[in-house]
Amino acid sequence: MTPYTLIVAATKESGIGIKGGLPWRIPKDMVFFKHVTTLIPKTSPQHLQNVVIMGRVTWESIPPKFRPLTDRFNIVISRNPLYDLQDAPNTVLADSFEKALSLVDPKLHGRVFVVGGAHMYQLAIKERHCSHILLTRINSDIECDTFFPNIDEKDFRLANHQELEEYVEQVVPSGKQSHKDIDYEFLLYIRK
Numbered sequence: 001m002t003p004y005t006l007i008v009a010a011t012k013e014s015g016i017g018i019k020g021g022l023p024w025r026i027p028k029d030m031v032f033f034k035h036v037t038t039l040i041p042k043t044s045p046q047h048l049q050n051v052v053i054m055g056r057v058t059w060e061s062i063p064p065k066f067r068p069l070t071d072r073f074n075i076v077i078s079r080n081p082l083y084d085l086q087d088a089p090n091t092v093l094a095d096s097f098e099k100a101l102s103l104v105d106p107k108l109h110g111r112v113f114v115v116g117g118a119h120m121y122q123l124a125i126k127e128r129h130c131s132h133i134l135l136t137r138i139n140s141d142i143e144c145d146t147f148f149p150n151i152d153e154k155d156f157r158l159a160n161h162q163e164l165e166e167y168v169e170q171v172v173p174s175g176k177q178s179h180k181d182i183d184y185e186f187l188l189y190i191r192k
């Protein structure tokens with residue numbers, strides 16, 4: 001199985017969503033998400049494209065003009081084999097998480113990211129192939145109705161800032177960041 005990375009923004013209470021959408025809008029986190037999920041590491045052939053795997057609800061939460069996520073191969077997971085992707089280019093449907101991973105082709109694809117939502121994270125975090133978790137920790141109290149699973153410290157360790165920057169191949173602001181009244185921080189967990 002291909003190793004993959006979970007990428008998520010979550011509160012201290014692990015909240016990630018509300019009413020089918022994101023509970024916040026943090027422009028620098030969106031830029032970070034785009035950079036990281038698009039970047040082909042320097043050591044890989046630059047013609048590759050990364051993969052983003054998401055649940056059907058998360059797909060629908062992306063405004064139509066912003067989906068599919070550009071320059072990434074999009075895989076949408078639904079139990080409904082007839083789910084209509086409306087001819088979105090560079091996008092395929094899979095009826096299970098395993099099926100989604102089986103669609104990854106090392107000749108075409110670079111890094112693989114699971115980009116949500118809660119159902120997908122639940123499935124993905126359990127597997128040994130979940131090698132990294134990129135977590136934007138939201139340190140403000142924000143109401144959520146959808147939650148990220150527990151990151152078990154038996155399985156994952158918090159990386160230091162240099163490891164985070166090496167992984168994403170860019171300078172990342174360190175420590176507490178602020179956007180309006182929201183405090184947040186960029187973190188990386190690596191499977192032990």
Ligand SMILES: NC(=O)c1ccc[n+]([C@@H]2O[C@H](COP(=O)([O-])OP(=O)(O)OC[C@H]3O[C@@H](n4cnc5c(N)ncnc54)[C@H](OP(=O)(O)O)[C@@H]3O)[C@@H](O)[C@H]2O)c1
Binds near residue numbers: 078
């Ligand atoms: N903060 C963040 O970083 C972040 C990131 C992404 C999403 N979110 C938020 O998370 C929320 C959405 O999360 P969610 O858990 O409700 O939805 P989701 O994981 O995006 O999608 C759930 C859907 O995936 C399909 N599915 C789930 N388990 C499956 C399985 N075992 N096999 C096949 N298909 C399966 C089902 O689709 P069908 O019903 O079509 O069968 C299910 O309804 C939204 O609020 C979104 O904004 C937050």
